[in-house]
Amino acid sequence: MLWDLLLAFLKIGFVSFGGGYAMIPVIEYEVQRHGWLTTPQFTDVIALAGMSPGPLATNAAVFVGYKTAGILGAIIAGVGISLPSFLIIILLSLYLARISQHPLLQSAFYGLRPMITGLICYAAIRFAVQNDIIGGAGGFDGAGVLIMLGALAVLMFTKIHPVFVILLSGVAGIVIYS
Known part of the structure; x- marks a missing residue:
């Protein structure tokens, strides 16, 4: 179990680009493949x-590791997902200054940007479906969609701090669903 956790999160750490939200589908795939949660x-x-x-x-790796194998699982999953980034950054920092303007590297980054956006959108849609906000067993939660769209609009078109949007969404949930 611990070995599987380490290998899975090392693999995720080595192949995932774009930050945590872009990594959600990859983490979910491994969690479902192993039947951990x-x-x-x-x-x-x-x-x-x-x-x-x-x-x-x-954080997700640590929580999955903890739910799967306790404290040791949390440590192993956290190290597994973090170690690849640490090693890659150390190696890249040695060479990136020299090759940062290379056309092939620039082209690779231009190709990765839309893929990362797609992964983030996929994770958001899956999250909405799994929580019956859209599609799913419940069909369509109009109030949930309104909260989601309202939060999105406030974040896109105002300078309100995201923490306040989170708090307001929680209050809206209390008012609507209580």
């Missing part, structure tokens, strides 16, 4: 990881 448990893990301080992917 149910879909509702994984959804809860992502919600907790997003609300906790620190990087989302690392």
Whole structure:
């Protein structure tokens, strides 16, 4: 179990680009492939990881490791997902200054940007479906969609701090769903 956790999160750390939200589908795939958590448990893990301080992917790995194998599992999963980035950054820092303007590297980054955006959108849609905000067993949660769209609009068109948007969304949820 611990070896599987380490290998899975090392693999995720080595192949995932674009930050925590872009890594959610990759983490979900590994969690489901190994049967470590149910879909509702994984959804809860992502919600907790997003609300906790620190990087989302690392937090998610630690939570998955803890739910799967306790404290040692949390440590192993956290090291597994963080070690590749650490090693890659050390190696890149030695050479990046020299090759940062190379046309092939620039082209690779231009190709990765839309893919990362797609992964983030995929994770958001999956999260909405799994929580019956759109599609799913419940069909369509109009109030949930309004909260989501309202939060999106406020974040896109105002300079209100995201923490206040989170708090207001929580208050809206209390008012609507209580």
